[in-house]
Amino acid sequence: AKNYLKKKFKHVASISTYTYFKDKGVVRDAARVFMVPLSDVNRALKSIDTFEDYLESPNTREFRTKYPEVTWLAERLRGKIRSVGVHAAGVVVAKDDIRNYAPIESREDAQDKVSGRIPVVAYDMDTVADIGLIKLDALGLKTLSVISDTLSSVKERYGKKINLSSIPLDDAVIYKSLSDGYTMGVFQAEATPYTNLLIRMQVSTFEDLAASNALVRPGAMDTVGLSYIKRKHGQEAVKYIHPIMRPFTENTYGVIIYQEQVMQACVYLGGMTWSEADKVRKVIGKKQDAKELSPFKDKFIQGATQHISKEEAEHLWKTFEAHAGYSFNRSHAVAYSMLSYYTAWLKHHYPLEFLFSILKNENDKDARTEYLIEAKRLGLKIKLPHVNESEIYFSLQKDSIRFGLAEVKFISDNIANKIMEQRPYKDYADFISKASKKGSGINSRAIAALNAIGGAAFEDNPRTGKEENNYYEFLNIPQFNVGMNPKIKAQARPIVEFDDLGSFPMFGMVKNIKRGSGWSRVELVDESGSVGLFHNEQTPIETGKMYFILVGDNRISRYVKVDDIKEDSDDIFIKYLYSSGYDIDEEQRIVISFTPYKTKQGKTMAHIVMSDKDKNLTRAIAFSSMYPIALAKMREGMICTPILKKLDDGTLMIKEIK
8 A cells, every 4th residue: 555655646755653651651661770570560550550540549659669769760751752663554645745844764664674764754643744744544454465365265265255245244153252262363352452351241243343342442441341341241230321322322232432422422412513523533532631622521511411410411521531541433443343253254164264374474483383273273284394295385285284395494485496496306315316416505404404394204214203392493383292191181271271360280382481580471382372471580491392380370380391290200299290189188288389489578488389188279378477387387298287368369378377
């Protein structure tokens, strides 16, 4: 679209974007400067959204008292520009040289490394509009390519021409799949906050799906979102401020969630003109300061009090002001939700073609790993690369998706082309003979990479059976089919069923480890998905390895490499995995994990995971006052009788040990 605009108008430039130090983000930035532990920052900011909340909330008082320097710096940074970027979709067009109207600078184009740099107006989109330049949005979505490629594959393979605009929008199976959280590959919905919202909402109609677009916005869930979900599930009565409001809020259970509904309320209830209502919508849509709405307030109150009380009118206007923080327009929500539905529908009815199209269009190897896991969950056949069968990239072959040669580590597009140009290869000797010739373009590192994953397997070069150990390194494929006792593996909770609170074993491959001051976040993947678990900063856990992990309230309490899980092991966690239960009394517990740690004040505490006689696990904290007794009576392998108390955040503490 941008190229078309350049050809048509010639005088075209991108628009600058500025991010500012604001809300709770500025507190995070200031805290980072003073190296405040992230756990303290997260705890303080968990329940707030704005900087005013931070300054006034009792939940942040302890943090503000402890780190006054953070508040001092945050107040001075607030409102200043934090970073500069290029608008992903915005461009300006003019009849002649844009430099006559605005300053221009050149920036690197992240999406086009070939042409190098692009002209950018050194103003943001609001200033550009204010000086009178024509501003256009040319938003390109990878999803459109995925949909187009899927439709092409279906037509090519089955002779079917699918018209997506005519498919039914009431397919209950599609909404059930989304509500169950199977959102991988579905436009927008695969983001974790979105998936969690769909699970909470239990979407059952297209109206619900459209509403989810608005409700997933930051701030919306704390206000209109809760009422929407409660009313949908029959936990709160559907009520209307006035019968006038019913026709345009009935679809959202009487809750105003769209900008169009604000406009309709302004006109039908408030007696305002459509022009005035549109100005209100513009303030809300641009997320501008709610003070910009004040000129319209008296007009609305005056009109609305013809139908409802002044108190009700003022309360309603306050909700409109709140909309400036999160409101969404319905037309946008419907358009985006249509793409979400189309992708969910194609994934359900044509999973092979859909997943192939996603893999074909995905450049991020980590994201691709997630899609390969999803393909496995759906029972799709994924074939490994082979010098005689693979294309450069992923290809569809009968009932399977074949890896491309260039997907193999150390094999470039150019090398893949050279391999394809010289095939077919009768056998391995023929392949090596052609590859060894001067100017073949196939180097020894590429041959070694192919052999590591069986990509050049022939009768004279059979697979060894150890190739699967290399799949992750060379293809980014997690290998879960390890030779493990099924009874052991069955005890692992699938990642898709992960819970923030509670203690349970998990099994998977470590995909990534992020480290911060005093912590690390270990990303674990299995066939059902991925999750981040916290451990200490110097964790010896390694990426690419398979582990059995004992989780306690989102933290790693114990871990053991899969290869080390042997029945004769002395490790208490491994013994727990092999045990069928414990011969102890009902109220007794056996300690599986005892992890001491020091607080910033230098006090020693402990995280303790223990099992009852039926192998049910519980995690509890021994605070510093209880630590010496816990150390004596609750070390790993000991049998004890603790009395527990639940704290406000749901975690358990050890109150007493009998």
